[in-house]
Amino acid sequence: MSKFDIDEALIRKLGSLLKETGLTELELEKDGQRIRVTSQAAPATVVHASPVANVSAPAAPAAPAKAETAKNALTSPMVGTAYLSSEPGGTPFVKVGDRVTKGQTVLIIEAMKVMNPISAPANGVVKEVLVHDAQPVEFGEPLLVIE
Structure with a gap:
């Protein structure tokens, strides 16, 4: 197993991002190294950091052209399933034309x-909702455009 250099500034930045967004977990992989930061009752901590095999993967499919050009596309901070409402069949949190405030879900x-x-x-x-309810999403995938 190769030596793993810990970038403390990156870990602090990821921890701050957890606090800002209210997320419970972030995972980042770069240059064959992976860092996962989680947050619970205690401050964000590194749970798992280990070298991973450097495997060439095919390029991810391009995001929708509209989202690429939109400066204000909100992208997914994680891999998961996107839900547009708090319960199946419920009223969506937002729809096209809605005015939103910073921090609003x-x-x-x-x-x-x-x-x-x-x-x-x-x-x-x-301005645009780019995903459907219960749609699987990838890290970095455009979700909404807010202008």
Whole structure:
């Protein structure tokens, strides 16, 4: 097993991101190393950090062209299932044309049986909803456009 250099600044940045978004877990893989940061009652801590095999994978499919050009696309912070309402068949958190405020829950992503609220990053108007209810989403996938 190769030596794993810990980037403390990155870990602190990921911990801050957990607090800002209200998420419970983030995982980042770069250059064959993976870091997972989780948060519970205690402050965010590194739970798992280990080298992983450097395997070339096919490029991920391109995101929708509309989302690529949208500066204000809210992207998924994790892999999971996106839900547009708090319960099946319920009223969606937001719809196109709704005015949202920074920190307002706009959808939920379920990951590992944990419901993670996803908040609006800024005040604005929902211009486009790019996912469907109960749709699987990837890390970095555009979810909504808020302008």
